[in-house]
Amino acid sequence: MEQIEMNVxxxxxxxxxxxxxxxxxxxxxxDCSVSYLSMLENNKRDPTLSTLTRIAHGLSVPVGILFFLAAEREELGGMDRELAGELARTALELLSEPVDDQLPFV
Incomplete structure (x- = not known):
């Protein structure tokens, strides 16, 4: 099976x-160390799904947003490039808005 490269x-x-x-x-x-988080951000470690879920929770974003933003162009299948770019821009704009702690996100 081919391994998919994502820039998580x-x-x-x-x-x-x-x-x-x-x-x-x-x-x-x-609930992780700063050094581990730094290694993740520098792609020196691959997080488990549970770790990625905790990070998404810590960021107040759906874990799916992390997966989408991490996806390489080839991983988006037949999705139109312009649509993918617009979705990414919209997701990033939403990250700049205040967090409503009452909403479920993971």
């Missing part, structure tokens, strides 16, 4: 910076 680290960092959250704060929220 870049997606985590992009969401974290959009949210205005430091690595230290996200590590605390996600």
């Amino acid at each position: 680290g870049q997606a985590i960092k992009m969401c974290r910076t959009r949210r205005g959250v430091s690595q230290t704060e996200l590590a605390q929220r996600s």
